[in-house]
Amino acid sequence: MRFEEDLIERIRPDAALVAKVSSTTISLMALIRDMAMAHHEVVDVRLVGSVAKETYVGRPDIDVFILFLKETPRSTLEKIGLGIGREVLPLYEERYAEHPYIHGTFDSFEVDIVPCYHIDDPSQLISAVDRTPFHTKYVLDHLLSEQRDQVRLLKQFLKGTRAYGAEARVQGFSGYLSELLIIKFKTFRKVLEASSRWNFGTKVTMTNGPSAKFPSPLVFIDPVDETRNVASALSVEQFAKFVYASQEFLASPDERFFFPLERSDMGQDAIKRYFDQTGFKVVIVSSPRPTGIDDNIYPQTRKTMEGIRTVLEQGDFHVLDKNFEIGRETRMAFLLMTNEVSQCHKHVGPPVWMDNSDVFLDRWRGHCVGEPYIEGGRWVALIRRNHTGAHDLLVKEMAKASIGSSFKGMEFSVIPHEQVISGGYESVLTELLDKRLPWTI
Amino acid sequence: MRFEEDLIERIRPDAALVAKVSSTTISLMALIRDMAMAHHEVVDVRLVGSVAKETYVGRPDIDVFILFLKETPRSTLEKIGLGIGREVLPLYEERYAEHPYIHGTFDSFEVDIVPCYHIDDPSQLISAVDRTPFHTKYVLDHLLSEQRDQVRLLKQFLKGTRAYGAEARVQGFSGYLSELLIIKFKTFRKVLEASSRWNFGTKVTMTNGPSAKFPSPLVFIDPVDETRNVASALSVEQFAKFVYASQEFLASPDERFFFPLERSDMGQDAIKRYFDQTGFKVVIVSSPRPTGIDDNIYPQTRKTMEGIRTVLEQGDFHVLDKNFEIGRETRMAFLLMTNEVSQCHKHVGPPVWMDNSDVFLDRWRGHCVGEPYIEGGRWVALIRRNHTGAHDLLVKEMAKASIGSSFKGMEFSVIPHEQVISGGYESVLTELLDKRLPWTI
Structure with a gap:
């Protein structure tokens, strides 16, 4: 298809970038290997991720794993692994998910240096990251080289539709899931032909045999570990959007699915018009940004919003919708049917x-x-009632809300409807009110 | 107990009334018997009801049943039975429940003359009224003469708490059910001791053996027909009130349970204060009074109110309560959380x-x-929305409401909050808003 070939041309990394990635990776790997192999606890140094699999789109991160003997105490693994990271990367920060690692830059590329255990089988994993080298190997063994462009198309489609990334902020599709979908269905178009017909709870597997039940909208059994759902991070929201995007793209292919226009903030006029038209009201609860990583803050914010919603609903304020924005402060916006109720x-x-x-x-x-x-x-x-206004209710009863631990002890401000619409909250209001899908902007 | 003995003195018909009832009944029975027994289809003329059972409180109705041979065609039964009624009663009207009968006055007593079939066993009944002679016989056979005062106490308690009568207007306790309760539990006080502990679905029987399941708050298996629940007309409302009244009376006996004060209509000030205090709103739908008997109009009105409530709820108007009044017109009042919703x-x-x-x-x-x-x-x-106001909604969408057949084709008027509270609706508003139980007035 001409359309897809043109897109591939546009997405595929050019020769200069490929050369640069290769040379940088080679020097980085050599450096790490030299240092790491001097320790008898280290079994191997492994390039993983999209660079190893040659499936990257745009400028990639370089992911290097240092594999340790199973018997290595965790403290030793961390000491050696992080030590090497700190030494190799001129600019770095220590990051911690379930497992600590070093993130930094090397020769203008973003780099992750991750210590993990060398295990024989993913069923024996000690830390969650121990599975990653198996994922890389599986893709390298099963993805045909001509399918790499198909992975790139799918990743760019997911990026364009804002569904790429398994992190808590996005709750979408990981790179590994994209690759597995291409391995399973062969081409980008065939993935979409399948996904346009997915139902909630659809199950996809590479393997035979029984597997556990998962309560997820999409279940893709990990071919390297049958007990795991590769799509477990996918929200029902992102799942539904992807199903619909597949249907829409197949009905009328358009590059806007890959390269959407930027959504600009609603202006004051549009905001006023929305509230005039609907009669709805809005209330915002803001707090300082909690410390920590996004993968922690986002779920905590969602939990906090649920707690606030419960307080509002118990006060008979019907919450029609909600959304949040995490910038210098956290702003949680609630769309209400009304903000005044009977006494x-x-x-x-x-x-x-x-x-x-x-x-x-x-x-x-x-x-x-x-x-x-x-x-x-x-x-x-x-x-x-103690309070007939949504603002008063939250000012007085916010303490009763069940909130995420990151928000404990924080000062919350409640901004009433009139103040919200009088300006300064366009960004979070756009999140809340502009419901256009990315490719329709 | 002194208290109960005093009450019995007050309730028990005095000698003059008893004498008058007896002499009137004797002459009436003689008249009817003379006419009826001339027809070979007539088997017997029977005095039934509270006069026959000597359980009346206040001035009783006199109920006379004319029993026909089973083989008599219905038309003959009606022709002869109603003909006798018309002839005997100087003032009469024809009434029709499931079965036609003559209601009128004789010597200043209200009289019902009812034709029915003479059957051997209540399981063979042809018309619902055929069971009545068996009820009278059962009570005469089982109620001890000293228990008649206990029945009177219970009936007066039910009257005072506004729970007496199985008709659709009241949905309460029939005379027969009151008598059975005394036969079962021996005394008024013991009935209340039992009923103060009743739960929804409580079952009382005089007989042994299995019986059908009934979805009623109280099940009292009819001792003359095991397939019938004597308490089937009892609403959950009346059931709950009786349970509570029993508890309250036992805790502190008071003649107000038997002789409550009259409830006077709320004044304009009280009505205004109620709506100011609560912030609630009211809307009234009125129509002409449908033709027909109360036992038909009341259920039809309840059905119509349910239909209107559904229309209101679909328009997002939360109906907190509703009540109605049937006078020259039918007025159906709906208490609303608010009468304006978002656009x-x-x-x-x-x-x-x-x-x-x-x-x-x-x-x-x-x-x-x-x-x-x-x-x-x-x-x-x-x-x-098409309508943001409850009044507008009902004016325009009333036609969508599922209404009782007696109301088909009627003109409905919708009276908005402001007009309702400005006067003229005190009576139905009192029904709706004054929630005091009769003995607490």
Whole structure:
């Protein structure tokens, strides 16, 4: 297909970049190998990731793993592995996921130097990263060289549709999953023909035999470890978007799926028009940015938003939508049907014939509007609310929200509707209100 | 107990009334018997009901049944039976429940003259009223004469707590059920000791052996027909109130349970205060009074109110409570959390991966605020409402409500909050808002 061939031309790294990546990788590997092999605990130094697999799109990260004997104490592994990283990379930072590693730059490339255990079989893994060399080997063994361009097409499609990356910020498709999809379905187009028909819970495997049940929208059994779902990080949101993007692309292929236009922030006029048209309201809770890595902050922010949503819903504020932005501060925006509710609410208690109905009566008699009464066989009380406004509710009851541990002890500010729409919150409002899919911008 | 003895003195019909009831009944029975026994289809004329059982409280109705041979055609039974009724009663009207009968007055007593079939066993009944003579016989055979006062106490307690009567207007306890409760539990107080511990679904029987399941709050198997629940007309509302009244009476006996104060209509000030305090709103739908008997109109009105409630809830108006009044017109009042909602609502469609998601997109693309978007894997559209006010909604969409057949083709008027509270609706508003139990007034 002319269209796809043209795209491949555009995406495929040019000869100069390939040469530069190769030479840089060779020098870096040599340096690390020299230092690492001097330690009797080190078994091997292995190039992994998209450079090893030649499936990168754009300027790649270079990922080097230092493999240690299984018997090496973790502290020794870290001391030696991180020590080498620090020495080799002129600019570095120590990062820690489940496992510490060194991230830095070398000859203008981003580099990860990761110590791991050398295991015989992925079922014996000691740290989660121990599996990576097996993934690299599997792809090298099974991906045909002419399929590398197909992987690149798929990765660029995922990037363009904002679904690339298994990290918590994206909750999308990893590079390894992209490669497995091409190995399984052969070409980019065939992947999309399959995914356009996926249902929630669709299962894809390279292997035969039974496998565990996973509660994920997509299940791709890891061919190097049958107990693992390669697509476990994929959110239902990203899954649905990918299914729809596949359908849309097949119906009318367009380079905007690969190279979308930038979404610009909504202007004040558009924001005002939205709220005038809908009658909806918005409230924002902001806090300082928690310390830590994105893979921790994003889930913590989502958990915190759920907690705040519960407080709002318990106060009878119907949350229509929510979104957040993590910049210098964390801004969590809640779209509400209304931000003012009646002074009272109806509190439905136990059936009259239940033993504990006394407790309800004792609690509410003399403390509700009128007296408790019977409705449908149950006691009911009309209770005066503490807060009739969403802003007041959050200012006073925020402490009751179940929040992520990274947010414990933080100062939260609550910004009411009028202040939010009067300016300064265009970016997070755009996240919340501009629902266009990337390729339709 | 002094308290109960005093009450019995007060409730028990005095000698003059008893004498008057007896003499009237004797003359009435003689008249009917003379006419009826001239027809070879008539087997017997039977005094039934509370006069026959001597369990009446206040001025009783006199109920006379004319029993026909099973083989009599229904038309003959009606012709002869109703003919006698018309002849005997100077003032009468023809009434029709499942079965036609004559209601009128005789010597200043209300009288029902009811033709029915003479059957050997209640399992063979041809018309629902055929069972009544068996009920009367059962009570006469099983109620001790000293228990008649206990029945009177219970009936007066049920009247005072507004739970007496199995008709659709009340959905409470029939006279027969009151009598059976005394036969079962011996005294008024023991009935209350039992009922104060009843749970939803409590089953009471006089007989042994298996019986059908009934989905009622109280099941009292009819001792003359095991397939029938004597308490089938009892609503969960009345059941719960009776359980609670029993508990309250036992905790502190008071004549207000038997002779409550009249509930007076709320004044304008109290009504205004209620709505100011709660922030709730009200809307009333009124129509002419449908023709027919109460036992038909009341269920039809309840059905109509359910239909209107559904329309309100579909328009996102949360109905907190509802009540109605049937006078010269039918007034159905709905208590609302609010009577104005946002211009738009969020319409959640099918999951993106469902085959029918196209239909949703075709329907809403270009016809919603922004475009349909994906949330939680589903398509969602923000849709402009046709009506943001409860009054407007009902004026325009009342035709969509599922209404009782008696209301078909009727003109409905919708009275908005401001007009309702400005006067003229005190009576139905009192029904809706004054939740005090009768003995607490």
